[in-house]
Amino acid sequence: MGDSITQDYASSPLDNDASSGKGNGYNSLEIASIASASAIVSVLIALVILFLYTRKLHPRSKIMSTTTKREVTMFIDIGVSITFDNVVTATRNFNASNLIGNGGFGATYKAVIISQEDQNVVVAIKRLSIGRFQGVQQFHAEIKTLGRLKHQNLVTLIGYHASETEMFLVYNYLPGGNxxxxxxxxxxxxxxxxxxxxxxxxxxxxxxxxxxxxxxxxxxxxxxxxxxxxxxxxxxxxxxxxxxxxxxxxxxxxxxxxxxxxxxxxxxxxxxxxxxxxxxxxxxxxxxxxxxxxxxxxxxxxxxxxxxxxxxxxxxxxxxxxxxxxxxxxxxxxxxxxxxxxxxxxxxxxxxxxxxxxxxxxxxxxxxxxxxxxxxxxxxx
Incomplete structure (x- = not known):
């Protein structure tokens, strides 16, 4: 008896649909197919929108990345703003005429940074030899440790810049030479x-x-x-x-x-x-x-x-x-x-x-x- 009830329950929907002969309804297979197609179309539309949005933002991301790479991290305030661009300008693009020292780690240049108030601050820029130092991320971590070292007989590390294409340190300038x-x-x-x-x-x-x-x-x-x-x-x-x-x-x-x-x-x-x-x-x-x-x-x-x-x-x-x-x-x-x-x-x-x-x-x-x-x-x- 239990088998008969189960059989009737399982077959009744199909029998009803088949016997009704009505064209204004959808069977379960058709509903599932429509739902699947709708989901696929929705996913495709979402992917297209995401692609276009990402492509639109790409140039902006590139600019932001470039700005970050040209950033100069400062450890102390010396009264003037030091940026990548004014360091390059002040050293005349690291010209030999501004060279004041050359060592195993790189060359050092004299740089006169001009503030908005027309006050000049002289600093020394040590341009490090690219390729001799470890990865940029590790460099960032290590150099920040050095930035915390303070002693009356240590040259003051004012700030630094580190990217894949350029690395330099900003020191206080000492006029007496070495x-x-x-x-x-x-x-x-x-x-x-x-x-x-x-x-x-x-x-x-x-x-x-x-x-x-x-x-x-x-x-x-x-x-x-x-x-x-x-x-x-x-x-x-x-x-x-x-x-x-x-x-x-x-x-x-x-x-x-x-x-x-x-x-x-x-x-x-x-x-x-x-x-x-x-x-x-x-x-x-x-x-x-x-x-x-x-x-x-x-x-x-x-x-x-x-x-x-x-x-x-x-x-x-x-x-x-x-x-x-x-x-x-x-x-x-x-x-x-x-x-x-x-x-x-x-x-x-x-x-x-x-x-x-x-x-x-x-x-x-x-x-x-x-x-x-x-x-x-x-x-x-």
Whole structure:
């Protein structure tokens, strides 16, 4: 009986439609077909509308993308608006006539930015070598960390621009040039021990800050005279800090000009590519030796001592032989306290020892230099 009821229930609609013979109704199959066709048409119309809408917006999106790419991110307010366009204008499209420095990370240009109130602000633009740095997104993240670093002896990072086709950093401009030029031109002026000591202490303080007070700590990896800038009062400022960590993963740190410059690179770093704060200490020691003497790190006069002889070996040799007087730049021995000069030479040599455990920390270097602080009036000996 149950089967009969089921059969009647299942067949009754079809029987009714078939027996009615009426043409003014639709069976379920026809209704389903119409519904499916309507849905397909609706989807097609929606896709066409979406396509046309997207195509219409595409030019606008391209403009917005270009604007974003040309954006300059600022860390501090210097009283004028710095944009991609006025940087290009102020450097004359990075013209050689505005060039004030050239290093392993890129070239630096002087740029005079003019505000709407006709007030001029001078900044330094470091144009980074495209292709040597990691991806743009990673660069954005890392450079913002560097923008938070503040110290009286660090060059101020004002802002930056980073895109696939252009990268540059905006720094405060320092009119005194770099230490490399200072050393090269100092024969034209009187030697002052007070000035040399101040430069040495300023740089040591900057490195001690990077090593001991930054979290995570920052290793410079390219400490050399051209990366130390001066103002008109011979205050020293360390530049290019933190840039070595932004290099692309494909770069090898053993090569010169990548993360370190031949002659200033610690021997263990050059051989193993393993960097530590003691590698910066070594580089600082080499800079200090150059600051005290008339010699370059790989001076031509060292040829007589054999291949590979450098300023580190020369300073150590003279100190051991009791001939320290011969090391110092012309006139310095006559105006500086002899004991203090020898002590600073000894400090520089210790900084460049092969043994990492024997090299001092930069904090210890600062403490020692402060103990050797010259008197305001330098006495002629």
């Amino acid at each position: 230490l490399e030029r200072f050393i090269r031109e100092r024969s034209t002026r009187a030697v002052e021990w007070r000035v040399l000591h101040k430069i040495a202490l300023d740089v040591a303080r900057a490195l001690a800050y990077l090593h001991d007070q930054c979290v995570p700590r920052v290793l410079h990896r390219d400490v050399k005279p051209s990366n130390i800038l001066l103002d008109d009062d011979h205050n020293a400022y360390l530049s290019d800090f933190g840039l070595a960590r932004l290099l692309g993963a494909s770069e090898t740190h053993a090569t010169t000009g990548v993360a370190g410059t031949f002659g200033y690179v610690a021997p263990e770093y050059a051989m193993t590519c393993r960097v530590s704060d003691k590698a910066d200490v070594y580089s600082y020691g080499v800079v200090l030796l150059e600051l005290l003497s008339d010699k370059k790190v790989l001076d031509p006069s060292f040829v007589r001592y054999g291949n590979g002889f450098n300023i580190v070996q020369w300073g150590d040799m003279l100190l051991r032989q009791g001939r320290a007087k011969e090391f110092f730049t012309a006139g310095l021995w006559d105006v500086g306290p002899h004991d203090d000069l020898v002590e600073v030479l000894h400090l520089a040599v210790i900084c460049t020892l092969d043994s990492l455990s024997t090299r001092p920390t930069m904090k210890q270097v600062v403490q020692r230099l402060k103990q050797l602080q010259p008197q305001l009036q330098t006495r002629v000996v």
